[in-house]
Amino acid sequence: MSDREPKLVDTFGRAHRDMRVSLTDRCSLRCTYCMPADFADWIPSAELLTTDELMTVLEVAIEEGIDEVRLTGGEPLLRPDAVDVVRRINALPQPPRISLTTNGLRLAAQAGALRDAGLERVNVSLDTLDRERFKAMTHRDRLDDVLAGLAAARAAGLEPLKVNTVLMPGVNEDEAIPMLRRALEEGWRLRFIEQMPLDAGGLWSRTRMVTAEQILEEISREFDLTPVPVRGSAPAEEFFVDGGPETVGIIASVTRPFCGTCDRMRLTADGQLRNCLFARDELDLRVVLRDEGLSDAEVREGIRARLHRSVAAKLPGHGIDDPSFIQPDRPMSAIGG
Numbered sequence: 001m002s003d004r005e006p007k008l009v010d011t012f013g014r015a016h017r018d019m020r021v022s023l024t025d026r027c028s029l030r031c032t033y034c035m036p037a038d039f040a041d042w043i044p045s046a047e048l049l050t051t052d053e054l055m056t057v058l059e060v061a062i063e064e065g066i067d068e069v070r071l072t073g074g075e076p077l078l079r080p081d082a083v084d085v086v087r088r089i090n091a092l093p094q095p096p097r098i099s100l101t102t103n104g105l106r107l108a109a110q111a112g113a114l115r116d117a118g119l120e121r122v123n124v125s126l127d128t129l130d131r132e133r134f135k136a137m138t139h140r141d142r143l144d145d146v147l148a149g150l151a152a153a154r155a156a157g158l159e160p161l162k163v164n165t166v167l168m169p170g171v172n173e174d175e176a177i178p179m180l181r182r183a184l185e186e187g188w189r190l191r192f193i194e195q196m197p198l199d200a201g202g203l204w205s206r207t208r209m210v211t212a213e214q215i216l217e218e219i220s221r222e223f224d225l226t227p228v229p230v231r232g233s234a235p236a237e238e239f240f241v242d243g244g245p246e247t248v249g250i251i252a253s254v255t256r257p258f259c260g261t262c263d264r265m266r267l268t269a270d271g272q273l274r275n276c277l278f279a280r281d282e283l284d285l286r287v288v289l290r291d292e293g294l295s296d297a298e299v300r301e302g303i304r305a306r307l308h309r310s311v312a313a314k315l316p317g318h319g320i321d322d323p324s325f326i327q328p329d330r331p332m333s334a335i336g337g
């Protein structure tokens with residue numbers, strides 16, 4: 001965390017330092033809980049922020065106290081200039097820490113270049129170690145490519161190497177222990193993520209998800225877990241495994257929400273600012289960036305004002321458990337997970 005004064009403080013006193021930036025809504029996998037296999041509602045490319053536009057937004061966001069940028073998507077490494085994006089962020093005044101959430105498919109080819117460009121660490125999504133299941137869960141036969149990507153990330157020194165796993169009932173819920181065993185062998189820092197109501201098909205159900213409690217109960221059958229005391233604004237609850245130093249994390253967004261310490265804002269690939277994954281409102285930064293009637297200074301002031309307006313409007317929590325909760329119109333792939 002930087003020692004710069006946080007300026008993006010909401011009405012509940014939460015200081016925002018972390019920006020999740022979606023580089024594209026396109027993805028090379030079709031994870032069933034994220035995107036239907038035949039999804040085709042892509043953002044038109046003319047609406048995607050250019051890299052210059054993205055740098056303008058990030059320069060202002062950094063001036064307002066953002067010191068951590070996580071690149072995501074869609075699959076961020078599908079953006080042809082992903083390495084250059086990292087290099088340019090790293091060359092900004094007061095560069096933020098840069099991390100990446102990826103399905104890993106392009107990491108084998110790009111991990112070294114990403115590291116050289118200034119990427120600090122990666123989270124790789126991997127829900128199963130079984131090839132047939134991987135095919136069924138993602139609609140692509142690419143498990144070996146993910147594993148090669150993880151090896152390349154390790155070789156490139158992208159540490160800590162985190163692995164994100166979503167468990168689903170009747171699909172891969174029996175893999176909690178095998179995943180943790182493998183993570184311990186490979187030196188991956190495993191985190192289980194509760195399935196959230198962010199699928200394009202609107203199929204999520206509170207009664208058909210694997211909860212943090214169930215996961216902890218399951219892995220406790222083989223491993224001794226003790227809570228890691230300091231959590232801060234991190235979404236994962238961490239546990240030492242068998243006394244540590246290895247840990248396992250649980251991101252229990254649904255059953256144990258951590259909104260009270262949220263320090264995150266989100267920028268979609270088409271330049272919309274969101275104050276929460278589950279927000280139903282967005283603020284349009286692209287329209288400001290492309291307003292030919294504005295000077296460069298006016299564009300920056302427009303972005304700054306919207307950053308503050310977005311933070312000021314942030315609700316205390318995501319409200320999944322509220323009877324009036326309505327799932328966002330965009331799926332996770334289009335918001336940026």
Ligand SMILES: C[S@@+](CC[C@H](N)C(=O)[O-])C[C@H]1O[C@@H](n2cnc3c(N)ncnc32)[C@H](O)[C@@H]1O
Pocket residue numbers: 027033034072073074075076101102103104123124125164165166193194195196197198199332333336337
């Ligand atoms: C949307 S993906 C984007 C980045 C990249 N393509 C990847 O696979 O990591 C980011 C993370 O969101 C998770 N995710 C997607 N939909 C989800 C949902 N409905 N509930 C929980 N996690 C979800 C994925 O498992 C992945 O770990």
